[in-house]
Amino acid sequence: MPDKGLGQLGDGLLLCAVVVYALAMLGYAAEQASSGARRRVTSVRAASSVLVGSGPPVTVPAETVTVQAPSRAGRAAFVLTCAGWIVHLTSIVLRGFAAHRVPWGNMYEFSSAAAFVAVTAFLGMVVRGRIDRALGAFVMLPVVLYLGLASSLLYTAAGPLVPALNSYWIKIHVAAAILASGSFLLSGVVALLYLLRSRFDVRPTARFPVSLGRQLPTAAALDRMSYTIIAFAFPVWTFAIIAGAIWAESAWGRYWGWDPKETWSFITWVLYAGYLHARATAGWKGRKAAWVAVAAAGALVVDYYVVNIFVVGLHSYA
Amino acid sequence: MTEVDEATRLTTQPAPVQQPRRGDPFGPLRLGWRQLTSMRTALLLLFLLALAAVPGGFLPQSKINPIRVSEYVRDHGALGRLMQRVGLFDVFTSVWFSAIYLLLFVSLVGCLVPRTRLHLRALRSRPPKVPKTLKRLPVSDGWTTERPVDAVLDDARGALRGWRVERRGSELSAEKGYLRETGNLVFHVSLVLLLIGVALNAFYGFKGTVLVTEGKGFSNTLAFYDNVQPGRRFNPASLVPFTVGLKSFHATYADDGKALTFDADIDWSRAGGATKPYDLQVNHPLVINGAKTYLIGHGYAPHIVFRDVDGTIIDDSPVPCLPQDAQFLSTCVIKEASTKGKQFGFRGVFTPTTVTDASRRVGSSFPGLRLPALTLVGFTGDLGVDGGTPQSVYSLDTTSMKAVDGGQAHALRPGQTWKLPGGGSLTYVDTRQWATFQVTQDPSRRVMLIAAIGIVGGLLLSLFVRRRRVWVRAGDSQDGPTTVEVGGLSRTDPERFASEFADLVSSMRGEQRA
Ligand code: HEM
Numbered sequence: 001m002p003d004k005g006l007g008q009l010g011d012g013l014l015l016c017a018v019v020v021y022a023l024a025m026l027g028y029a030a031e032q033a034s035s036g037a038r039r040r041v042t043s044v045r046a047a048s049s050v051l052v053g054s055g056p057p058v059t060v061p062a063e064t065v066t067v068q069a070p071s072r073a074g075r076a077a078f079v080l081t082c083a084g085w086i087v088h089l090t091s092i093v094l095r096g097f098a099a100h101r102v103p104w105g106n107m108y109e110f111s112s113a114a115a116f117v118a119v120t121a122f123l124g125m126v127v128r129g130r131i132d133r134a135l136g137a138f139v140m141l142p143v144v145l146y147l148g149l150a151s152s153l154l155y156t157a158a159g160p161l162v163p164a165l166n167s168y169w170i171k172i173h174v175a176a177a178i179l180a181s182g183s184f185l186l187s188g189v190v191a192l193l194y195l196l197r198s199r200f201d202v203r204p205t206a207r208f209p210v211s212l213g214r215q216l217p218t219a220a221a222l223d224r225m226s227y228t229i230i231a232f233a234f235p236v237w238t239f240a241i242i243a244g245a246i247w248a249e250s251a252w253g254r255y256w257g258w259d260p261k262e263t264w265s266f267i268t269w270v271l272y273a274g275y276l277h278a279r280a281t282a283g284w285k286g287r288k289a290a291w292v293a294v295a296a297a298g299a300l301v302v303d304y305y306v307v308n309i310f311v312v313g314l315h316s317y318a
Numbered sequence: 319m320t321e322v323d324e325a326t327r328l329t330t331q332p333a334p335v336q337q338p339r340r341g342d343p344f345g346p347l348r349l350g351w352r353q354l355t356s357m358r359t360a361l362l363l364l365f366l367l368a369l370a371a372v373p374g375g376f377l378p379q380s381k382i383n384p385i386r387v388s389e390y391v392r393d394h395g396a397l398g399r400l401m402q403r404v405g406l407f408d409v410f411t412s413v414w415f416s417a418i419y420l421l422l423f424v425s426l427v428g429c430l431v432p433r434t435r436l437h438l439r440a441l442r443s444r445p446p447k448v449p450k451t452l453k454r455l456p457v458s459d460g461w462t463t464e465r466p467v468d469a470v471l472d473d474a475r476g477a478l479r480g481w482r483v484e485r486r487g488s489e490l491s492a493e494k495g496y497l498r499e500t501g502n503l504v505f506h507v508s509l510v511l512l513l514i515g516v517a518l519n520a521f522y523g524f525k526g527t528v529l530v531t532e533g534k535g536f537s538n539t540l541a542f543y544d545n546v547q548p549g550r551r552f553n554p555a556s557l558v559p560f561t562v563g564l565k566s567f568h569a570t571y572a573d574d575g576k577a578l579t580f581d582a583d584i585d586w587s588r589a590g591g592a593t594k595p596y597d598l599q600v601n602h603p604l605v606i607n608g609a610k611t612y613l614i615g616h617g618y619a620p621h622i623v624f625r626d627v628d629g630t631i632i633d634d635s636p637v638p639c640l641p642q643d644a645q646f647l648s649t650c651v652i653k654e655a656s657t658k659g660k661q662f663g664f665r666g667v668f669t670p671t672t673v674t675d676a677s678r679r680v681g682s683s684f685p686g687l688r689l690p691a692l693t694l695v696g697f698t699g700d701l702g703v704d705g706g707t708p709q710s711v712y713s714l715d716t717t718s719m720k721a722v723d724g725g726q727a728h729a730l731r732p733g734q735t736w737k738l739p740g741g742g743s744l745t746y747v748d749t750r751q752w753a754t755f756q757v758t759q760d761p762s763r764r765v766m767l768i769a770a771i772g773i774v775g776g777l778l779l780s781l782f783v784r785r786r787r788v789w790v791r792a793g794d795s796q797d798g799p800t801t802v803e804v805g806g807l808s809r810t811d812p813e814r815f816a817s818e819f820a821d822l823v824s825s826m827r828g829e830q831r832a
Binding site for chain 1: 357360361365368374381382410601770773777781
């Protein structure tokens, strides 16, 4: 039987994590605002910094980067994010113990876990120097909204699973789906920021929200980040779909039946395949590809919210 | 193509569409083919495919939910009928959806064949010649040394362990990461394989469902199934011979009515073989020689006894009722056609845990059997079953019948009997359960598994293996020091390649100092 007290503790901790994330978001925003107002140091980083030897000048396109003054608000925000991450992790683990199963059995838990993946990916990429801390505000905003929505609208008390979900494939399929969708959400944010920044590059005098582009990493860097995340998430998503098909075969007796959930997963998959082709095709690089990434993330959100809540199908268990 | 272009083309992606030569009689055809197999067309078709699937994700589909489709069409009048005509409720079997994915796959095959040829050639060929100007490459370096050319090139070879290296005179060409394109091809070929699997199942597969009440069973032959979906070329002789009997069905529920477990306790045997027991559960189908039997539904079947006017029992059987909501309020139809006098029909609901609201409507508040009741309205007259038109056992046509007791509903609890006016009676004895089974024979399973592995494996290779080239040129000046030039190229992840290149260079130079 589910453990009520433990479950409630987990729910409470999730709310704490949301509050801490929200504070972190404010910190990042303060950092952005102050660095934008005071000093913007623009420097040219040449790729020769990574080369040794006294060779001829290097021809890697030099990049203009904005070096931000390390701000106290920004550092505090990062520490808060880490703290929120730990609280968030604890809440997920408690859920699992409370319900005696993997903590991703309904939409509430799924949302929490996907947001956790997005925060983890963000923190990991900051630590490895693959993403700019300055993006924190833009990452935390959707995470906070997402979790807020999860703990209010989608709330489900910890409990056992319906028989159709009672299979080890849920561990595999849903874990992969969470990993991929958390990453896709992050890449969607980065792709939007890319659009903002590349617009800003063309019209530096434009007003809000394009003016936000000033504080962002270069368009090329954002483009690369979003590609890196998608290149990681796409095989995981592919695997999640295949695992889902195998599970459907054992639970419902067919691999694929164009159930609304399956259909939207398919649409999402095709759009990301389109993104990868777009990047490989001249004339489709850059903004067009970024729009595809944004549309694909949109399809993911439809897959997730609209289908689970409004469309009747085999997956409407949550 | 210039020499540099040739060497630095690190992909087997087909070249952009070229105009055909003038005077070529097949010119337009050739051009059309090239257009179709171009990357840009593939991209367009991919987007079209996603777009075409969208109505299937929002609108009810008749394969899944025919009732909601007909409601939708009824509620939307002419628009609904138009939508139905253009296939918006059958998106995935519609002409336009099929046309898009077939074109996409034609394009894919047209793209794969030349790419595979190119890649096979690349696998066998030597890394391309050193470009004239190494400085023009994305990363390059150079130095001078006292060591002779041969020693310099040997050192370079040592640093390039694991690469495919080719020496031409005083130059080295090296390449690595061929698996990227191999993976890409495996991935795309596996997509074709997946489609072949789907087609195999559509032609030779079989799916049948059957409702079985406790104590009864079925054989895997067409006659037993309530509903069959055979493939277009399906041969009934290929049905695996076996029989299944349902001994009992158990469901357990949490206090809030959420289902916890379903178990169908069955006996099964191959034709002429011994009988074996099996506990059939939702995620554990029974597999017999490739035929899989699934538990896909369940419900209640109140066991009734019907006595004719003279008291003889003419019906003694469970009546499967169809569940309508999560608490298993179920609709039931009973037909008594072999009476001596007028025929009888009954229509009503079965409620496993019966509650009655203020307006005396019956409902069910829990899916388990806590307070079962069978609430029926009776009709008498002509059931219309002898007219030749086939009737569903789940519907009652009362056009030539008259309501019994003025249409008043009678609620029966187990063991209770409804004495009909004018003789005869209906007894609700006890409650049995039924389960629906689905039997699937899918000849594509192995192909699908291979395709799935190829898709994931190929993707991983094609996204994470980096293909790159490095060139070394040792300048052979007569008596002065040797000048060394190194250059490199990678399509993906330039930052990682730059640091890898830096390591290579320092290793080439470090060894020479030793
Ligand atoms: C069923 C439709 C298709 C799907 C789902 C699909 C999917 C993909 C995916 C996911 C990738 C990414 C792998 C990577 O970046 O290396 C890819 C790459 C690629 N696809 Fe497709 N593809 C399809 C059809 C086609 C067609 C028709 C062509 C030929 C015109 C094609 C040519 C390519 C090429 C050349 C690449 C490698 C891009 C590069 O990195 O240079 N694909 N495809």
